[in-house]
Amino acid sequence: MNTPPSPSEARSADGPPVLVGALAPLTRPGWVEAGRHLLAGLDLAVREVNDAGGIDGRPLELVVRDTAADPERASAAVAELADLGVAAVVGEYHSVVARAAATRADALGVPFLCSSAVLDALTEEPTEWVARLSPVQSRGWRSYADFLLATGRHRVAVATQPSVYWAAGARVLRERLASRGGTVVELDATALDPGALCDALADHGATALLLLVGSPEPAVPIVRAVRGDRRLADLLVGAPAGQPEFPGWAAALGADGAGIPFLRYLPEDPGPLGERVGKELRERLGEAPSFVAFEGWDTITVLAEVLRSHGTDRAVVAGAWPHVAVEGTRGPIRFSRTPGVDVWQWAWAPVRIVDRDPADPARFRVLHTG
Structure with a gap:
């Protein structure tokens, strides 16, 4: 699977299909851009298989x-897919949605390979049925806190909305920053309009504002307000959840959307496989592929290897997670048990903090490696 088959090597698959359920946010209020990229990666890998x-x-x-x-809706979809006879379920981007899907998959005995959601507590109890490719939130967000401290940002404000995911991220940031003399103040983005949020930032003397909110609303209006407020000219605006990753961010904000650091799960050097898959994803999407598209491709590549090597029985698929050894677009993929995480986890997914270069917003700069 590291290189596409030549025409002479390609073999047409026939016979009854092996069904795989795929979950993705494809309509609002889901992050549709992320869902589109995830599905593009899944589809491309299926075609190659x-x-x-x-x-x-x-x-x-x-x-x-x-x-x-x-x-x-995700939980109901897992139950429906189980009834349809899928060998496994893959995908999903939103953490709280993936958690519901993982919980239902565990209860029904359906293997679930989570592509993109990062919430540490993907299930409430240890399970053999669920594996995950994306790095856990605590790892990435601790790295983000270290980046803030290294750049001298100790007084951090977070604009947040009610969510288990945002609350978990804020907790990681607060604990990491507090251990090194930093502070975090939370500003409720549902109660404060962008202008009032700017006033609060100025009053607190914040040196960084992190957007723990949805995109494009209310993230885009908040960025516009902060960028237009002279009192906040030296304020670092950050988006650890990755809002600036997608082309829609640059289209909505232009130059105002550059220079906003975020977590990106791609290696600095993609290697030949990453280069090849990235080129094909770009052709399929009509734009630069996000890390989410690569996660989708890796997901199917891993699952296909499991199905080839171990068969399509659900219990056998779930039992194969600890035996996976697959070359993905972002490095060798193996699953293990990670302390504090109750699913099989790829522990070494790349973690980078990048931003869009103010001199060229289409280019990403690596600021920190976690």
């Missing part, structure tokens, strides 16, 4: 369900 002969001659077929960022 089938061009190479499928799963023992059987084609791999995605059965896609739109979660629309709704945990109940």
